[in-house]
Amino acid sequence: MPDLSRKMNNFTDSVIRRMTRISNKYGAVNLSQGFPDFDPPKEIRDALKIAADRGPHQYAITWGAPNFREALAEKQSKFMGINIDPETQIAVTCGSTEAMMAAVMTVCNPGDKVIVFSPFYENYAADAILSGAKPIYVSLKPPEFSFDREELEKAFEQKPKALILCNPSNPTGKVFTLEELKYIAELAEKYDTFVITDEVYEHIVMDPCKHIYFASLPGMFDRTISCSSLSKTYSITGWRLGYVIANERIIDNVRKVHDFLTVGAAAPLQEAAVAGLKLPDKYYIELKNLYTEKRTLFLKGLDEAGLKYYKPNGAYYVIVDVSEFNVKNDLKFCEWFAKEVGVGAVPGSSFFKEDVNYLIRLHFAKKDETLIKAIDRLKTLKDKVKFYTE
Template sequence: MPELSSKLINFTDSVIRRMTRISNKYGAINLSQGFPDFDPPKEIREALKVAADKGPHQYSITWGAQNFREALAEKQKRFMGIDIDPETQIAVTCGSTEAMMACVMTVCDPGDKVIVFSPFYENYAADAILSGAVPIYVPLNPPEFSFDKEQLEDAFKQKPKALILCNPSNPTGKVFTLEELKYIASLAEKYDTFVITDEVYEHIVMDPYKHIYFASLPGMFDRTLSCSSLSKTYSITGWRLGYVIGNKRIIENIRKVHDFLTVGAAAPLQEAAVTGLKLPDEYYEKLKNLYTRKRDLFLKGLDEAGLKYVKPQGAYYVIVDVSEFNVKNDLKFCEWLAKEVGVGAVPGSSFFKEDINYLIRFHFAKKDETLLKAIERLKTLKEKAKFYKE
């Protein structure tokens, strides 16, 4: 049998999705893969019933149904403060996962370099490798997860084609400051680099922090590929509706890549999701308040369990320090945690390029009763960890 592509040896399957399977195997509460266990807004569910009956059931326009793009452009204009042309500046994709891959494939040739902050959502390195690009990792230093300006400029001096920016950040919950974003923008302009943003948690930012769209910074729209999705904002992760916003030349080419990757996102789901895009601004305020309350509930439980963590500023993840348990292999520890404690988590090593194996990630996008049940189980961790062996 011929050899398979050598690119595949440079990454594994998704550790996040693997931890869901392990959680299911042991009946653990799944705080690993970040999806809610509560329903989307009623308005969207009712719209889906109508779409299931009336359609459309055939292909939509490859780069997104007309009414979906128009509603998306209007909604994002309100929050980004940018006029967006639904005809030329939006490409609708099968989730933000495809959006990010399409962006990297559009801007990079084999051998091009891409800056990736570490820790990072695990797809980013795989996107670069599958596109034939070479990741350059720049550390975000805990506990603030800030970057060193000299290290970042050293990475830019290697003439990368793009930088990938996740804001708010998965897995840390960091929200980049205006000063940090302006510095990245200055380097992107100085070294003529694209910035590919992953902003799927754009509406899950806790006070006093504020999300600033990178494309809204002076002079940045034309070099920014703004990726996001409806998954987290409307609790519809299974619908796989994502998008890229950018200038006409960029989007024209992303649409070509997208066409041959997936043809198009699901037509009836786009139809139903238009209702979500038209929800009033108070929906997003309630969403922020909901996740702020869930964060505080879960962090209170971690305090009661005596666990150390980094308080997230946005998104719905918490990085927890398990170094006190003498963890040498965080993947084995997370498997043990699911089996013996009954709570699923993601090993931090799947997010870090650095050799870090003492951090794990939980998420709190769950019903209160689910979080309280998980907290009760985590309160047994210290006692059970006395018998943990690798």
């Protein structure tokens, strides 16, 4: 039989999704894959009931139903501070996963280079490789997960086609400062580089930090491809509704890629999600407050369990340091962790280009009772880990 594509040799299946399966296998509290266990807003659920009865049940326009794009443009124009045209500057996708894939495929030719900050969400490297591009990794250094300006410019000197910016960051919870974003913008202008942003946690940012949309910086809209989704903002990760916002030239090509990848996002779900996009501003304030409280609860639990961690300022993930347990293989440790401690985690090595095997990622997008259950189990770790062997 002929060989399969050699591209597949450069990455594995999703370790994050694999850890959900392992969590389910052992009945662990799943703090690995980042999805809530609480309901979306009632307005969206009520709208879904109506859409289930009345439709639409057939294809929407490939790049998004008009009423969905109009509601999205109105909402994002307000938050981004940019006047977005729903007819020419939006492409609706099947989640931000497809949005990012379509964005990278739109700008990259085989052999192009793409800057990726490390640690990174695991899809980014695969996106580049599947597009025939080569990732250039730039380290984000703890505890603040800041980048070295000299290292970043050396990456730009390699003439990359794009830089991928996850802000707020998965997995670290870093929120990039205005000064950091301005420096990235300066280099993007200097070296004529696109910036592809993943901003799915745009509304989950804890005070005093503020989320700044890269496309809103002076002169950056035309070289920015803004990717996001409704998944995290409205707790509907299973609906797979994402989008790309960019100028007309870029969106024309994103729509071509999207058309042949997935044809279009689910029509009845777009119809129902319009109700979410029209929620008042107080919803986003309450969302921020909700996750701020959950962060407080969960970090207090980690403190009580005697675990070291890096405090996140955005998103809903926490990087935990397990080096004191002499971990040599973080994937095996996470499998043991799910089985014996009863908590699902993601090995840090799936996020880092650097040789890192002593970090794990947990998340706190769960009901308080779920988090308390997980915390109670985490408090048993130091006793149980005495019997851990690799």
